[in-house]
Amino acid sequence: MDDTRQVFGIDLGTTYSCVAQVDKFDQAVVLKNFEGNNTTPSVVYFGSDNKVIIGQEAKDLLALEPQQAVSFVKRSISEDEAYNKPTKFPNGLDPTEISAYILKKIVKDARDAAQNPEPVKKVVITCPAYFGTKERLRTRQAGEIAGLEVLAVINEPTAAAIAYGMKVQEEKLIMVYDLGGGTFDVTIIRVNGGTITVIATGGDHHLGGVDWDTALAEYLLSVYNKEQNTSYSLHSDEGFKNYLTLTAEEKKKSLSARDTVKAVVTYEGNSSKIDITRAVFDQLTEAKLDETIDKTREVIEIAKEKGFTKIDEVLLVGGSSRMPQIKARVDKEFGCDAKLTDPDECVAKGAAIYAVNEAFAQAMEEYAEGDRDEKPQMIAVANRTRVINVTSKNYGLGCKIDGKDMISNMIFANAPLDGNCRAEEDFFTIMENQSAIIFPIFESDVNEKEIERDVASELEKHTLTLTRKWPKGERIKVVFEIDIEGILHVHAEIGPDSIDFSLKLKGVKDDKEMEEAIAMVAKSTVE
Numbered sequence: 222m223d224d225t226r227q228v229f230g231i232d233l234g235t236t237y238s239c240v241a242q243v244d245k246f247d248q249a250v251v252l253k254n255f256e257g258n259n260t261t262p263s264v265v266y267f268g269s270d271n272k273v274i275i276g277q278e279a280k281d282l283l284a285l286e287p288q289q290a291v292s293f294v295k296r297s298i299s300e301d302e303a304y305n306k307p308t309k310f311p312n313g314l315d316p317t318e319i320s321a322y323i324l325k326k327i328v329k330d331a332r333d334a335a336q337n338p339e340p341v342k343k344v345v346i347t348c349p350a351y352f353g354t355k356e357r358l359r360t361r362q363a364g365e366i367a368g369l370e371v372l373a374v375i376n377e378p379t380a381a382a383i384a385y386g387m388k389v390q391e392e393k394l395i396m397v398y399d400l401g402g403g404t405f406d407v408t409i410i411r412v413n414g415g416t417i418t419v420i421a422t423g424g425d426h427h428l429g430g431v432d433w434d435t436a437l438a439e440y441l442l443s444v445y446n447k448e449q450n451t452s453y454s455l456h457s458d459e460g461f462k463n464y465l466t467l468t469a470e471e472k473k474k475s476l477s478a479r480d481t482v483k484a485v486v487t488y489e490g491n492s493s494k495i496d497i498t499r500a501v502f503d504q505l506t507e508a509k510l511d512e513t514i515d516k517t518r519e520v521i522e523i524a525k526e527k528g529f530t531k532i533d534e535v536l537l538v539g540g541s542s543r544m545p546q547i548k549a550r551v552d553k554e555f556g557c558d559a560k561l562t563d564p565d566e567c568v569a570k571g572a573a574i575y576a577v578n579e580a581f582a583q584a585m586e587e588y589a590e591g592d593r594d595e596k597p598q599m600i601a602v603a604n605r606t607r608v609i610n611v612t613s614k615n616y617g618l619g620c621k622i623d624g625k626d627m628i629s630n631m632i633f634a635n636a637p638l639d640g641n642c643r644a645e646e647d648f649f650t651i652m653e654n655q656s657a658i659i660f661p662i663f664e665s666d667v668n669e670k671e672i673e674r675d676v677a678s679e680l681e682k683h684t685l686t687l688t689r690k691w692p693k694g695e696r697i698k699v700v701f702e703i704d705i706e707g708i709l710h711v712h713a714e715i716g717p718d719s720i721d722f723s724l725k726l727k728g729v730k731d732d733k734e735m736e737e738a739i740a741m742v743a744k745s746t747v748e
């Protein structure tokens with residue numbers, strides 16, 4: 222097989238992860254894990270003797286030994302606190318390292334299933350569209366810690382549209398409604414002869430299937446309490462809570478196929494048999510469904526403001542989209558016939574197609590430069606998909622406005638990352654005899670030109686030491702540029718002095734920390 226196919230697409234999900242590859246028939250296929258399943262629970266259990274268990278077994282151990290297991294780590298990937306050790310996670314690990322363990326296990330299983338001549342190292346990993354720069358870099362680092370070469374980190378809905386977009390040739394506006402295990406994402410995309418442009422995106426990374434599980438778990442507990450004349454709460458005992466949510470998740474999935482299911486709740490020797498109807502389940506979870514609809518409307522509004530008013534297709538993605546309530550409500554609210562295609566697998570498959578494209582482009586470049594003897598074999602799915610993403614946040618420079626510390630936003634959320642995402646602005650020295658200039662860079666969700674600093678997070682601060690002293694009011698030219706992967710590059714100049722930096726973010730590991738993490742993960746056995 223041509224080596225440009227020796228790449229994986231990875232959907233690193235909040236609750237489940239999935240790996241796919243483009244096979245010799247040019248079809249993106251999911252690679253089964255060791256247990257024979259297409260998806261692996263993103264749960265990590267730290268056993269004794271340096272052994273790390275990932276997947277279903279770890280998920281089963283969540284109820285028994287909650288302090289040794291970690292779930293929903295993706296929800297914490299943006300948290301800085303987790304980097305101040307000792308962390309809330311076992312063994313003092315941080316979310317990037319824990320994510321690396323998940324990647325190590327799923328790639329190991331995928332390699333066994335794929336039986337490629339060489340173990341695959343090159344991967345494309347997906348993340349929610351609204352992830353900021355820091356979360357994207359941490360996702361990339363998780364891959365590198367797992368010993369992988371990360372060709373790109375792309376948006377989940379974009380990957381879904383790639384998997385789907387391969388089938389559409391004419392121009393279409395597609396809305397991807399992605400309700401996963403722990404995150405919700407809506408993205409409006411234009412597909413046009415193989416080019417995919419993200420028009421607008423939004424979401425909530427604390428909204429997903431787990432909230433439906435919690436609502437059902439609370440209901441099961443209330444019925445149990447009533448029958449047994451007890452007053453336990455979901456917070457009384459972590460093991461019991463995990464047991465109830467696991468039961469709820471199982472019953473929720475059954476309710477996607479059946480109108481009524483039975484659950485047995487056993488605690489401290491007493492059992493209750495509880496009937497759950499789909500109608501009751503839908504009622505219990507209606508508020509969560511409403512939240513997704515509100516978010517969807519917001520994203521539709523952004524697209525409208527950009528002149529994109531007619532949505533041609535609605536795609537339902539993410540395992541939770543299997544709940545019949547989702548299609549019913551989306552169809553009703555938006556007057557469409559939403560498609561539910563491969564909701565658990567299309568993200569990984571799209572990532573695999575993207576990965577082949579990247580690998581093919583890389584190989585062609587090597588061939589052109591004489592670093593490769595053989596011309597790479599043409600692949601039917603290669604060279605056909607071009608992705609243009611949009612920024613998920615607003616980026617600005619900290620400056621003084623009317624004497625007050627403020628931020629002047631330069632690049633706004635939803636700007637196309639087409640290689641021309643660039644903004645230039647003039648700033649001015651603020652005092653006489655100024656001999657240095659500080660450049661604090663901020664990221665925020667506030668879509669206005671001038672904003673207060675407390676609504677944004679400071680990503681990084683750089684200082685330009687000047688070779689001469691400047692008077693107050695001298696012009697400083699500042700350029701922000703975001704590359705196609707969403708990494709911000711800054712250039713600033715005043716007279717002969719200039720500074721250039723690409724954002725290396727707080728909470729993103731430096732070279733030494735990466736080396737340590739790579740060594741640590743490499744020596745652990747994952748199962």
Ligand code: AMP
Pocket residue numbers: 234235236237238260400401402403429430431470473474475477538539540541542543544564565
């Ligand atoms: P994802 O993050 O896309 O893998 O989605 C995982 C979520 O989908 C979890 O919350 C699962 O419980 C949920 N899920 C998977 N299959 C079903 C199903 N048949 N019905 C309802 N929810 C499901």
